[in-house]
Amino acid sequence: MGLPEPPALGASALPAGTYAGRTVFVTGGGTGLGRAIALEFARLGANLVVASRKEEHLAAARETLAETGAKVRTVSCDIREPEQITAAFDAAVESFGPPDVLINNAAANFPVPAEEMSPNAWRTVVDITLNGTYFCAREFARRHLAAGTPGSIVNIGASYAWTGGPGFAHSAAAKAGVKNMVETLAVEWGPYGIQVNGLVPGLFPHEDMTADIKGNLAGTHDKDPCQPAMRVGRLRELGWAATFLASPYARFVSGHTLVVDGANWQRRGLVNPPVVTVRQQMGKGPFVLP
Ligand SMILES: CCCCCCCCC/C=C/C(=O)SCCNC(=O)CCNC(=O)[C@H](O)C(C)(C)COP(=O)(O)OP(=O)(O)OC[C@H]1O[C@@H](n2cnc3c(N)ncnc32)[C@H](O)[C@@H]1OP(=O)(O)O
Numbered sequence: 001m002g003l004p005e006p007p008a009l010g011a012s013a014l015p016a017g018t019y020a021g022r023t024v025f026v027t028g029g030g031t032g033l034g035r036a037i038a039l040e041f042a043r044l045g046a047n048l049v050v051a052s053r054k055e056e057h058l059a060a061a062r063e064t065l066a067e068t069g070a071k072v073r074t075v076s077c078d079i080r081e082p083e084q085i086t087a088a089f090d091a092a093v094e095s096f097g098p099p100d101v102l103i104n105n106a107a108a109n110f111p112v113p114a115e116e117m118s119p120n121a122w123r124t125v126v127d128i129t130l131n132g133t134y135f136c137a138r139e140f141a142r143r144h145l146a147a148g149t150p151g152s153i154v155n156i157g158a159s160y161a162w163t164g165g166p167g168f169a170h171s172a173a174a175k176a177g178v179k180n181m182v183e184t185l186a187v188e189w190g191p192y193g194i195q196v197n198g199l200v201p202g203l204f205p206h207e208d209m210t211a212d213i214k215g216n217l218a219g220t221h222d223k224d225p226c227q228p229a230m231r232v233g234r235l236r237e238l239g240w241a242a243t244f245l246a247s248p249y250a251r252f253v254s255g256h257t258l259v260v261d262g263a264n265w266q267r268r269g270l271v272n273p274p275v276v277t278v279r280q281q282m283g284k285g286p287f288v289l290p
């Protein structure tokens, strides 16, 4: 049987208008989980700012969010570049005033055996996932500290921050940094009224997943029976968790990372399924030095 299905898309645990007059800045909000998160904030009355690199993703955000009647500003931004983040926040202020909430969702990832990863591949994933997350948090907090206003940050993580992630050494290490940063920044900025939390999705397959990740996922057997919940996550479940964490109803929750994965990451035993190396999983032969 597994865990029951959630309420239908369009339902909400929070009162209508919880985010009326508030502005939410979502990085990578044009695809997958970021777009699903932006949608739930929009349904609760928020103005949305969506920042990412590709115009087609920004267009997708505008199209999805338009259905809610929310006001939306999209801005092209590579979160590896602090000056581009400053410009994106300036654009947000120009449209709506300072963002009240930052959802640090943008990240980079591809499966690769650790021994094959190039230095630039490692740097790229860490630069986007860890450094970019910090640069966005820094920009958001500096503006609030200077203005004396409260705010809320939610960093999207991954459960291999705790467990390690074979085939994803770069992303797992970066996400461990993201989780640790939540704990540091919540203490540093709490006195100024800034909440900082983490939100970790379990397996949430979606159409926008990159070809690399889809390929790896396709190579695994049935997804649902491999989860204690007997099902994968529904995108709206992550959106609901994000809107709660950043809401007035969770003001005393800070420095916490909430895992939304139907207990999958706790599924450990002394006897686990047979080990399949990352090379085998990816259909690669023995490693040979180039
Ligand atoms: C089991 C179930 C699982 C299920 C898996 C479940 C997911 C677990 C949780 C985590 C999920 C996520 O984070 S999901 C988020 C995934 N989404 C994304 O990654 C979207 C954004 N990604 C991108 O833009 C690109 O993929 C990325 C490469 C990261 C950045 O693009 P750039 O144009 O900046 O970089 P590039 O110049 O193309 O590449 C930089 C370097 O990386 C190398 N590189 C790029 N792709 C590579 C690849 N596939 N394998 C090796 N190396 C690669 C290049 O060769 C370069 O190194 P050199 O050749 O040496 O110069």
Ligand SMILES: NC(=O)C1=CN([C@@H]2O[C@H](COP(=O)(O)OP(=O)(O)OC[C@H]3O[C@@H](n4cnc5c(N)ncnc54)[C@H](OP(=O)(O)O)[C@@H]3O)[C@@H](O)[C@H]2O)C=CC1
Pocket (backbone or CB within 6 Å): 027, 028, 029, 030, 031, 032, 033, 034, 051, 052, 053, 054, 055, 057, 058, 077, 078, 079, 080, 104, 105, 106, 107, 108, 109, 128, 132, 156, 157, 158, 159, 200, 201, 202, 203, 204, 205, 206, 208, 209, 210
């Ligand atoms: N889907 C899942 O099952 C899981 C996802 N996660 C996490 O959830 C979050 C969303 O993942 P998901 O929706 O699946 O992935 P997607 O690949 O759909 O989204 C990644 C987003 O990040 C943006 N992005 C990537 N690089 C940059 C950059 N340098 N600057 C600005 N934006 C960038 C992309 O937009 P653009 O290309 O336009 O820049 C894209 O919208 C990530 O943090 C991921 O690690 C964690 C565990 C599992």
